[in-house]
Amino acid sequence: MVTKMSKPKQKIGVLIEAHFDETEYRGFNDFFPKNGYQIDYISHLWGYDQLTFKGNDFTEEVTVCTEVEDVEPTDYDGIILIGGYAMDRLRYEANPKPGQPNQSSAVKFLRAAVRAMDTNHLKIGTICHSLWLFCAAPELLRGRKVTCAHNLIYDVQNAGGIVQFEGDETKKIHIDGNLIAAKHPDVTHEFMGVFLEEIKKQQMQKVSA
Numbered sequence: 001m002v003t004k005m006s007k008p009k010q011k012i013g014v015l016i017e018a019h020f021d022e023t024e025y026r027g028f029n030d031f032f033p034k035n036g037y038q039i040d041y042i043s044h045l046w047g048y049d050q051l052t053f054k055g056n057d058f059t060e061e062v063t064v065c066t067e068v069e070d071v072e073p074t075d076y077d078g079i080i081l082i083g084g085y086a087m088d089r090l091r092y093e094a095n096p097k098p099g100q101p102n103q104s105s106a107v108k109f110l111r112a113a114v115r116a117m118d119t120n121h122l123k124i125g126t127i128c129h130s131l132w133l134f135c136a137a138p139e140l141l142r143g144r145k146v147t148c149a150h151n152l153i154y155d156v157q158n159a160g161g162i163v164q165f166e167g168d169e170t171k172k173i174h175i176d177g178n179l180i181a182a183k184h185p186d187v188t189h190e191f192m193g194v195f196l197e198e199i200k201k202q203q204m205q206k207v208s209a
Contacts, residue, residue, distance in 0.1 A: 012040070013078070015043065015106060017053055017089040020055050020056065021129075035196055040066055069105050074116050083184070090104065090107075091132065091136035107133065126180070127181070134161070182194075
């Protein structure tokens, strides 16, 4: 008798904290599971087994049980940084030191994720304000072409990112290698579709390699 191997669970990790964007949150929860991907919300839990975070409008909340220090970016098919103010909160350092690069747990995770991204092992998605996490480690953003919300343009440029425009607005979506950036929550659906297609392309490349 031949025993069929079960297909590994396809997973997308979403970094999240309080004041996350609720439009994106609802979109992720609907779209990705419908397309066969489990969503795993990841955060720094500060020693707790779980924490519950509320969104920007206080109409959505998420209870997170996955500590960012306990997982690897490559445990996932893709990593998304949710918008809103969540990434600003995740880059917080309790004990910063003069001249020392940001040592927050989420930024350390992002460094590992970018290494995996740059060696073609991972897709990273950003939307709206979520490039704030990249701005905490400018070496990760320097020279990369991205898009973002208009009020984040100068943060991104000061960190060395190259903001892409369409006329007098930032682009809705931009792909730079394995980094997929989106402008704001109004393009959430388009962003999710592009992000999923990019993941599928990478999976096909791995199969054919």
